[in-house]
Amino acid sequence: MAGAILELEGISKRFGAVQALTDVDLEVRECEVVALVGDNGAGKSTLIKVIAGVGPADSGQIRWAGRPVSIPSPGAAQALGIATVYQDLALCDNLDVVGNLFLGREMRHFGVLDEVGMEKRSRDLLHTLSIKIPSVRIPVASLSGGQRQTVAISRSLLGEPQVVILDEPTAALGVEQTAQVLDLVERLRSQGHAVILITHNMVDVKAVADRVAVLRLGRNNGVFDARKTSQEEIIAAITGATDNAVTRRHARGEQVPEAVDE
Amino acid sequence: MAGAILELEGISKRFGAVQALTDVDLEVRECEVVALVGDNGAGKSTLIKVIAGVGPADSGQIRWAGRPVSIPSPGAAQALGIATVYQDLALCDNLDVVGNLFLGREMRHFGVLDEVGMEKRSRDLLHTLSIKIPSVRIPVASLSGGQRQTVAISRSLLGEPQVVILDEPTAALGVEQTAQVLDLVERLRSQGHAVILITHNMVDVKAVADRVAVLRLGRNNGVFDARKTSQEEIIAAITGATDNAVTRRHARGEQVPEAVDE
Amino acid sequence: GTAEQAGGPASPAATGGATGNVAEGFKIGLLLPEAKTARYEKFDRPYIEQNVSKFCPNCEVVYNNANQDPNQQQQQVDSMLTNNVKVIILDAVDAKAIASSVSKAKQQGVKVIAYDRLAGGPIDAYTSFDNIQVGKMQGEALLNAIRAGGDPKRGPIVMINGSPTDPNAGDFKKGAHSVLDGQVTIGKEYDTPDWSPDQANTEATGAFTALGADKVIGVYAANDGMAGGIARAMQNAGVKKGTPLTGQDAELAAIQRILLGTQTMTIYKPIKPEAENAARMAVDIGLGKQISGTGTVDNGSSSSIPAQIIQPIVVTKDNIKDTVVKDGFWTVEEICTPEVRSACQSAGIS
Amino acid sequence: MSPLEPSAPAGPAAQAQVDPRLLVREQGFAGYLGEFKRRVRGGELGSLPVVVGLVIIWIIFQSLNSQFLSPQNLSNLSIDIVATGLISVGIVFVLLLGEIDLAAGAVSGACAALLAVLYVNNGWNPIMAIAAAVVAGAVLGLLHGSFFALIGVPSFVVTLAGLLAWTGLQLLVLGPNGTINLPDAGLVSRLTSTYFSQVIAAYGLAALATAGFFIVSYVGNSRRRAAGIPTRTMGDLLFRTAVLAIVAFGAAFILNKYKGLPLALLIFLVVVVAADFVQRRTRYGRSIFAVGGNIEAARRAGVNVALIRITVFMISGAMAAVGGVFAASRIASASQATGQSNVLLMAIAAAVIGGTSLFGGRGTAFSALLGMLVIQSIASGMALEGVSNSVQFMVTGAVLLAAVVIDSVSRRSQKASGRA
Amino acid sequence: MSPLEPSAPAGPAAQAQVDPRLLVREQGFAGYLGEFKRRVRGGELGSLPVVVGLVIIWIIFQSLNSQFLSPQNLSNLSIDIVATGLISVGIVFVLLLGEIDLAAGAVSGACAALLAVLYVNNGWNPIMAIAAAVVAGAVLGLLHGSFFALIGVPSFVVTLAGLLAWTGLQLLVLGPNGTINLPDAGLVSRLTSTYFSQVIAAYGLAALATAGFFIVSYVGNSRRRAAGIPTRTMGDLLFRTAVLAIVAFGAAFILNKYKGLPLALLIFLVVVVAADFVQRRTRYGRSIFAVGGNIEAARRAGVNVALIRITVFMISGAMAAVGGVFAASRIASASQATGQSNVLLMAIAAAVIGGTSLFGGRGTAFSALLGMLVIQSIASGMALEGVSNSVQFMVTGAVLLAAVVIDSVSRRSQKASGRA
């Protein structure tokens, strides 16, 4: 197994009177999918924004391939080879799908935007993720939630990222699209990339993650080997208790849902 | 079982060059949870916006408790007793949690906003959904994705709705919060309300839905009894094929994820 | 209104400087600079229109007002040319800047009469008052009133000039300084954007605070609008009652203030004769007649422009009756509102 | 009964639920200081930076001319801010919606003209004339609001058309005679020339404000405690009251050293406080913020967006008219120049300088007061100096910018820390 | 190789993927008509409503005065729109960002003053003087942009300060004598008084525009077809070309009936087309739209937001200076009034009337042209009529509003159908 490409150490961040992150550590290796899980408001998105240069930390260290680096801006993160899909998507509603996909790295022909090339590439990209968008020339404002999410995911893959960060990428996706994204995550790993996957879906975690890092109330709450840990253990780490709404709900045993793959 | 409280018939809606809905029918009865499922962009959100008065249909009929009604505005829907949680949440980023929860139905004391009363009620409400928000007095702009979603869900329940529409309510929620919302849906049903639940999570569908209505490319694609239909059948109706990314993924059999409740 | 007025494409005879005749009439363009000062639409325009129809009943006056914008006035000159006027009576927003438009009119054979302000360029005639003279008269009136109270250097005066973007303001200022400099102590001096009465009020208030309201012995205000704001500031700040304050334009409000004793004087520019001159000159030029003035002036591009210069008149409490009232500039009813009625009586106006 | 209730624990349980990440501040003065330091670092200072800017402006002008901080000048200043300040209060409402009202200046001029014609020329009772002027302003605002809210013409265009049309109306109403003098001793003129010279008036107002503030805060705090939700500490409450008392009594002291409490200032303060009340304490005000923050969310929440928009433009029109009345009062006349020139820009600038966002959903009526103080202080300082026009323009521009730079820098650190 | 590629099918497969909900329009003219009807219903008419408004204005004024549509008047009109129109082009850039530049008028005045002083008083070569003026404009814009982008002062306040400061600068540069006349036969004056009177010039330009449009569209279409992505139909392409040809040759015909193609108009058209090219066909332009649409998304995509902001304000400053040069040229003089009065409001209004949003991310450089045509047509029509000032103001306001109402009504149906 390859060495750590990205290491965070002692990351703290505060918003006004809220201490969102306290002394958080995280390590991501090449060819590895790390699931970052935690309760709502645990600080997951805040942490990945630190990595992506969107909201730098108040204190703490980031090392990239062993060297300490600072990531003061999204551009700096991109330059290192970090691509991010944000939970709040961050698309320009007034631009069309093509415009959003290529924003910041437009294809050009003698300095002029190569709209034809970009449009062709966009159609191919979206096709891969099985998403049906009536036209790649409509403003993203008029896309459905899932369509928007696919655009955001495609966007992050256009460059040649070494680390891909996906913040709840499948939250709005249909079953088929979700499967495609999980396929994609595995493909990324097999090509040697590192992936940080934030999700609340334990099935997905178990399906694709190698390790699971748990955040709780802005602090580390354990790192688990995904293959050796049960869902219950992870959920207990997330909620901080073995007695929680999930277990209670199951205990009531109203109905036993089947797993997707049974 | 009670009669149909809400019936849609022949609903069509077009956006510019896109025919988003074509001749869609839907029936919702009291004491019933109808899951509305479909691929990304199938038209689910568009359909519920028709019901909620946010984007009225181009043609088609709506009947409320048997009487034909028109729902030209969100106010009209609220007056009928329809409460909606939108997929895009629709919160005012500049208002705090309390302000958003009570927007449009503020508590008052001799015409003056009763901030104390509203704040107290807000704290109680949010507690029910197990969400930890540092303070109910921070603007919702600074909430995490899941926190925002809980605010939106709580909002819809403040009135005394007869029909509750939830558009992917658990997309951003943690495991515990998701369980709480499912509990809530069941509680709503048991109190005689009707619920329309949009979700991509088949486990949730099987867990709480009575009937499953499938939309595909803007048209009806079958209504199923949730208890008698397998996930595979529903997924096939959604994707329009029994050979899809989901089945292929499973066929590759890379790893068999466990169901949440095993 | 005959064939030409009826519209339709211009016959070649309509432009190119051919002379018109009284029977058919012709179009005369009237360009005034702004409407924030009462005179233009109250007096200048109606007087000129009346006189034109007196001298040439079938002539038509086409009127435009430039709202103090030189570029707009240039466009209005173009419109006049498009409109096939034969003569333009021009009160320039910017007398210097209008020169190129005047040249353009000349090239198209349209005659230009400079009205009130001496426009640059090849103009054909001029009728006006002398703006530097106006400033001098204001200065003299102020000086006299101050002298009447003792040593003119016993305290400072305040000068509040007009808009720095109005070339006339520079003339008034120049004229006033030529009289006042050396004779009095100028404590504070301001230029007031847009001739704004509010701004003048603020400036005067500041000046009184800085100099001491009780020390100030006179205030020069370049026009009546500003004098209104200043009079109020004097009152509020506690400047001694009766302290001299100048003005210009013989606005109704100023006449009333003069009667009430809160303003000392204003300059009455008898617009009627000025307008009559302009109308006569316009009709004469349009008919191809030679015109003559009381003299000639030089505007830098032409040296012997026939001109009719009218003397402005200083108006004080004593001569209101013999000037503005006699000329019908303001009627007694207009002046003597209930507030002013007793003052009117004591000044013998009724 | 809401479906949420069944499993909802009773109040006290909710109380217990305190988020461990919320940094609770220490009690007492040390806590206050710590909190203050944190806010300085975080840039959450509200209007403090602009106040600092104002103080710096005062210090500089005072050092240039010792009359600047004289009671007389400050008293005049306090009246000079009123006319445009009242217009600015209306503008704040419009800005909260994220819209603009370019017609406010013209409306104020047209309504002042109407007032003068009715009052002086037609001999109306001044109160009736003022009422007519204000109603006229509201009607013009209604027109703007309707074209905007019902037909969907951008407010910029509607009010630009209004700016032109009502300027024309103003000329028309005044008629060819131009300026109309208002009787010096009449009610309208007295609006800006009346002072409550009894020492007790100014101090009484200060005392009233301080006591009112304390009582409202204290009662609110008690209710919160009773309801089991977080409260301010008593120290905090006393500190705030003390600051208010210092400002209020200080101002009263100075005003009493000249002619006493000016009526115009009193009216302005009452209007600002009332506007603030409407904005922050009523459902209507809440709806304005909601529409300004996210119009779609407001609409979906059942807020009658069109009604809010129309009424806000009516408020703006009415406040413009009131401002016009005070502008006319200040110079005891209405003319073609009333409300023209840069009155509009200054009214908008005051709101923005005072901290109201141009993009909607953020701001307070107090920004009109604060912003006008900045603007008028510059004007007054320049007037005391009597510098040439070109220099005056440049200095005014520079000082205005400087006053806001402090605010912007502190907000920037706020943005960097993820808020705003 | 992107990780997406492996399973991505080759181009042709993607081609096949046509969404069944996309309403494909019929081929040929019938299809065009059907599409057009659909657009009318849906309100997606782009600038057509404003064009309709313009035509109505023209018809009304022509019926009032037969000279209105005379070649002479239209030719003058085409020159009168240039100065403010050029300023408006810069404003469009700023509006696309969702910001405002209140200083544009003052910058144009100050730069015109600088031009006049350098050229006339200091005897500079006119080209050098123009270059200096434009550079000065860009530098002033740089100042605005830096305070805005780097310090975070709202653009409204920065440029309001600029409006004041540069007005002062203008007075200072001109000195006490005020107006400076430019030589009538000099280069600067000739900018607006030169006509290409050879008939071939205007027609040649029309032919060039038509052919250029057709070739670019045709080649683009071919490339799209080759890449297997949707194309316009040939009929559509020919129809558009024909419309352009009618407008272009019609204009050429009329201009040739007076003095020929005005140089100023030619320059303005070239600038508008170039600005449109920058906005829609370059990465820089795309970034402007992105920042105006969602600044956070743009920032996260690695767009250098500060750089975009600063350069946009520089463009606006430079365009204001160019506009100032043409304003001075038009009356062959620079004075304290250049760029003052309502130049600024008209430049902004033109952009907005032409369809550029004040809220950023939506608009085109052509709106400056279209909007100025509306505004100047009103001014010209009023000038031909010769009405009194108050009426003039009111009619201008009303016509302006009316011109935009058509647009707003059509947009409203668009909003109702869920877009925009």
Ligand SMILES: Nc1ncnc2c1ncn2[C@@H]1O[C@H](COP(=O)(O)OP(=O)(O)OP(=O)(O)O)[C@@H](O)[C@H]1O
């Ligand atoms: N800009 C901000 N200002 C203030 N508080 C903030 C801000 N952003 C986040 N927070 C707070 O920080 C905490 C962590 O938020 P974060 O978005 O990282 O949660 P998360 O783990 O991503 O949750 P979710 O699963 O719901 O997306 C939350 O309590 C949130 O309220």
Ligand SMILES: Nc1ncnc2c1ncn2[C@@H]1O[C@H](COP(=O)(O)OP(=O)(O)OP(=O)(O)O)[C@@H](O)[C@H]1O
């Ligand atoms: N305002 C709009 N303008 C144009 N097209 C729109 C608009 N809103 C929705 N659409 C189109 O209508 C279709 C249905 O969208 P809708 O949001 O209803 O999908 P959905 O079923 O909710 O999908 P998801 O599961 O992704 O949320 C999509 O193809 C979308 O692009």
Ligand SMILES: O[C@@H]1[C@@H](O)[C@H](O)OC[C@H]1O
């Ligand atoms: O009469 C004055 C006029 O000459 C000047 O141009 O503008 C102000 C007026 O008072």
Ligand SMILES: [Mg+2]
């Ligand atoms: Mg998150």
Ligand SMILES: [Mg+2]
């Ligand atoms: Mg949806």
